[in-house]
Amino acid sequence: MDMQHRIRQLFTDSIETKTRAMDVLGPSIEQASQLMVNCLLNEGKILTCGNGGSAGDAQHFSSELLNRFERERPSLPALALTTDSSTITSIANDYSYDEIFSKQIRALGQPGDVLLAISTSGNSGNVLQAIQAAHDRDMLVVALNGRDGGAMTSLLLPEDAEIRVPARSTARIQEVHLLAIHCLCDLIDRQLFGSEE
Numbered sequence: 094m095d096m097q098h099r100i101r102q103l104f105t106d107s108i109e110t111k112t113r114a115m116d117v118l119g120p121s122i123e124q125a126s127q128l129m130v131n132c133l134l135n136e137g138k139i140l141t142c143g144n145g146g147s148a149g150d151a152q153h154f155s156s157e158l159l160n161r162f163e164r165e166r167p168s169l170p171a172l173a174l175t176t177d178s179s180t181i182t183s184i185a186n187d188y189s190y191d192e193i194f195s196k197q198i199r200a201l202g203q204p205g206d207v208l209l210a211i212s213t214s215g216n217s218g219n220v221l222q223a224i225q226a227a228h229d230r231d232m233l234v235v236a237l238n239g240r241d242g243g244a245m246t247s248l249l250l251p252e253d254a255e256i257r258v259p260a261r262s263t264a265r266i267q268e269v270h271l272l273a274i275h276c277l278c279d280l281i282d283r284q285l286f287g288s289e290e
């Protein structure tokens with residue numbers, strides 16, 4: 094195998110996926126940022142969830158809100174539902190893996206909060222149940238997904254936001270999810286605290 098060739102191919106695929114995504118995702122990223130800003134201005138918080146690499150993305154986003162993104166500003170309220178191993182293992186053990194996020198949302202979610210639900214396939218059962226629980230708690234949902242949106246898309250309400258990456262590969266979709274997360278952080282900071290220039 095020519096590894097240099099393979100590396101260039103992966104970079105090219107990622108760049109092309111991002112270019113395609115840039116052409117279609119602008120409006121939905123803007124809408125998602127406004128939905129999150131409204132939530133934060135109304136004393137709400139953002140709960141996040143996902144599996145595998147998307148669990149990492151959920152934590153990445155919540156830490157950027159809780160700590161900071163690119164500038165000094167007050168902490169913002171966000172919580173990743175992927176980190177409490179005692180809670181997650183007991184829910185999975187006693188009930189089912191599909192309920193690991195939804196049971197936390199039914200306890201912690203308040204009307205006006207936002208759920209950031211991340212799934213490249215849009216078909217992970219625990220993320221789907223999380224969306225249902227969020228709606229039951231009168232929360233709005235920002236969905237980060239890909240491909241055809243999966244079952245996630247049909248669960249979303251008109252007032253939710255869907256950032257659906259036009260790609261098929263899980264890895265490529267995840268790479269755009271991280272960029273979308275950084276766009277959201279940038280837009281949230283600018284809407285809440287103004288432009289730095």
Ligand SMILES: O=C(CO)[C@@H](O)[C@H](O)[C@H](O)[C@H](O)COP(=O)(O)O
Pocket residue numbers: 144145146147211212213214215216217220263264267
């Ligand atoms: O990071 C990767 C692949 O890049 C994997 O860990 C991946 O996140 C896992 O297979 C997830 O379980 C996939 O779930 P989903 O994105 O379909 O909801």
Ligand SMILES: [Zn+2]
Pocket residue numbers: 146264267
């Ligand atoms: Zn990955």
